Structures are given as structure tokens and as C-alpha cells.
Amino acid sequence: MYWIIALIIYLLIAIGMVISLLVNGIKPAKTLAWLLTIFTIPIGGILLYWMIGRNRRKYSWKDLREDAAIANYLKKIKQNDGVEKYLSLESNGLIKMAHLIEKSSGFEPTDNNEVTILKDGKATFDAIFESLEAADKYIYLLYYIFEEGQLADRLFALFEKKVKNGVKVKIIYDGVGSYSLSKNYISKLKSVGVEVYPFLPFKFGRFLASINYRNHRKIIIVDGKVAFTGGINISDKYLKGDLVLGKWYDMHLQLRGAAVLDLQAVFSIDWFLVSGDDSELKHELPKLKKRVGDQIVQIVYGGPDDYFSPIGQTYFALINNAEKYIYITNPYIIPGTAILRALEVAANSGVDVRLLVSAKADSVLVKWSVRSYFESFLLAGVKIYQYPEGFLHSKVIVSDDSIVSIGTANMDIRSFEQNYEVNAIVYDSKTAQLLKKEFLTTIEQSIPVDYETFKNRPYLDKLKEGFAKIFSPLL
The missing domain is CATH 1.10.1200 (Non-ribosomal Peptide Synthetase Peptidyl Carrier Protein; Chain A)
Structure with a gap:
């Protein structure tokens, strides 16, 4: 019965x-x-x-009250006097790109910015700690991975000192990415006055609904003047490497100027969602008293709550708009149908399409899933290079000496549909040429993938690729 x-x-x-x-x-x-x-x-x-x-675009974490508060806040961002309202970009393709991002993420391009490229962990953390030491109002951090170690201990000591001096410190960490962060460390942070919240932590009753949706963003905001974003997490492996993969190679970005306020808006929205505290959405944004640079930057952010995929659409547009070349560095190129076809069409149309991936992977499934697309790419004329040293973790796109994307998003289904991500789009020829040179230097140290050789790979490898490809939406 x-x-x-x-x-x-x-x-x-x-x-x-x-x-x-x-x-x-x-x-x-x-x-x-x-x-x-x-x-x-x-x-x-x-x-x-x-x-x-489940279709998260139909089942959002945000309720109507939260949607209204966020919409009003984004409207206030646009009305901030310190941010340029309109910019004339040089080519029609860049103008279309700017309109697309504004439509999907709400942020306009801003021309009052200074962009600094930070290569690898040492340069990144040297710049981060220099900025944190200079903070006199507030420090905001949002990280997918926040691991205990020398960096975490150094941050704790700095936060303790800053809070005593009246600096407000707020931290968001992802409940899955930072699963190893101990209760003791979190308690220590709270005991010295740091406000800390997890993003979608493990909770009975919500575990099944939330486990697959993670906040993969990496953001630091200091006093509304300086911001950082990119691929580097809070982890000692970016300085010392690890026993399995060796040294981690990554790219990060330091921003000064108008785009900092847009990144601060992304943090403030996430803070509201994890804490229920809407005070950050009500604060007046700091005014930019003087020009700090002339580089054009536009922030694009997205997550599973968005009906259209802002990150996926931006990558698709970058590929389609490329006229001469598009160089992509990413450890997780698991593209899905739309991006796969866009790359194939670009290469078949005569665009110089090159992919730089890591020869090593932090997951066996990821390794074989990435490789499962190689034959299609190579057949279309896409050039593929595998970086053999350590683990290449950068997420960088550079195209036509005119546009660059640096951020947290991988070129995979998870970043397009399941993760909360943020990228900075830099419309600047000097930055593009700098990263183009970096890319070309790196591929000289890498192993090119030959079509004929790869096509004749062992049958067992093909079987592994086919199996891994089934799980690509989860990776």
C-alpha cells in the first residue's frame, strides 16, 4: 500500500x-x-x-522588492555626475558592443579611467596590498575562492588595523568555492569588526536548489577610487603554486576612475542579496573630483537570473565583430553551440583566430571536455596552443588592436548560464597592443596543436572526450 x-x-x-x-x-x-x-x-x-x-531565469533568488531596489540603484549609477553619459567610439563594431553591454548589464562605457594590467600573483597582490594600506573609508571584497594561508593571514592583520582606524570592511565569499574557509577564521574576522557573508551557503532545504549556482566574481573596491578584478583568487597557490599543477599563471586588472563605481555597484547589489542590508544601495556614490585617465572601460556582469546571458552575448559579439584577429586565453574553452559556430565562422572568414589553453588542467573532466572541441576548431582553421608550464588560468580576449576583455568569466556554459561573473571591457589600442604582444610571446613558449596529428589520436582519447563532453554544462 x-x-x-x-x-x-x-x-x-x-x-x-x-x-x-x-x-x-x-x-x-x-x-x-x-x-x-x-x-x-x-x-x-x-x-x-x-x-x-531548472531554468533559473524563471526562478530568481531575487523577489520583487529586491528587483525594485536594484533597478533604482542602477538608475542612480547612470545619473552620477562623475560618469560620462555618452562616448563616441571609433568604429561601428565598438559602438554596437557598447550598446549591447549597456542593454544587458546597464552600464555605459566611461572614458575617465586608468587601466593597469597585472600579470600573475606577485604583481597583483603587491598592487592590492598597496591600495588596501592606503584605504581611509572602506574596503569591499568579493571572491569565489578565499583560502586560508599566508595571504589570508596578512589580510586579517591589515583588516584588524584598518577597522580600528575607522575603515569599514565588508567581505563576500562563495559558499562552495571557499568551502575550506574555516569557521575559526570567519569568527576572527567578525571579532575585529569585519562584516562577512557567504554567497548561497550550504543550507538544508536550499541545498539542491542552490548548489549549482555560484558567485565566481573577484572584486576589490577601495574608497570608490581603486578597483581590482580578473582571474586571481585569494590563495597562496598564485604565489607559490601547488604540488600537482605547479605555478598558476593569471591576469588581473587594476582600475582607477569612473569604472570603479560600476564595479562597486556590482558588489553593492551582491551585498544586498547576501545580507539583506540595502544601506549600500542608498548611499550617495563618491564624486570624481578630477580626471585620472583617458581609457574607455565598460563593466559587464551577469548571472543565471538574467534572461539573456550578458557574458555569453559579449563573447559572441567580440568574435563576430573581429575583422583581423581575435586571440583568446582561457583554461576552460567549453563553448557550447553558439560560441563554437561563431569561432568556426570567424576562422573560415579569414579572421586570425587563436586559442591559448593550459596543457594541464585542475580537473580530469575539464581536460577532456576542452580537448573534445579541438578537432572542430582545427578543421575550421582555428589555431590552438597549449601552454606547458604550470597552470594557465587567465581569462583574456584581445581583438583588432582595439578591444580587450579581462575578467572572471571562462568561455564555457557554466560562466554563461550558471555562475555570477564580471568582466571589464577596455576600448583602448595601447592596452590591446600590450596584451597582443603578451599573447604572441606566450604562444612562442607553447605547443601548437596540429590537425593531422590530433585527428589520429588514440581511440581511447576520443572516448574520454566524448564522455567528458556530456558533462560540459556542469564543469
């Missing part, structure tokens, strides 16, 4: 999920796959769908 009741309940839940898929499903192939999963894997299919299959 009990098993009949359980079966009926199971069927009702399954039917409810089927109706949800039919109403809210976006991609037919994906919808069909989930229908088969629900009915062929008893109980497990439902749990998998609840964890990773």
Missing part, C-alpha cells in the same frame, strides 16, 4: 517537472534530455533536475 502512495507522489512530482520543462524549457534538445533523465533514472533524475536543470 505504501509503495503505491509513494509511486503516485513520485509520478505527480515528475509530471509537475515535465509541465515546467514544457512551459519554461528554452532549448528543445536540452528539454528532451531532461525528460528522458526524469523518467529513466528513478528519484535520481528528479534530484538532478532540481539541482542543475
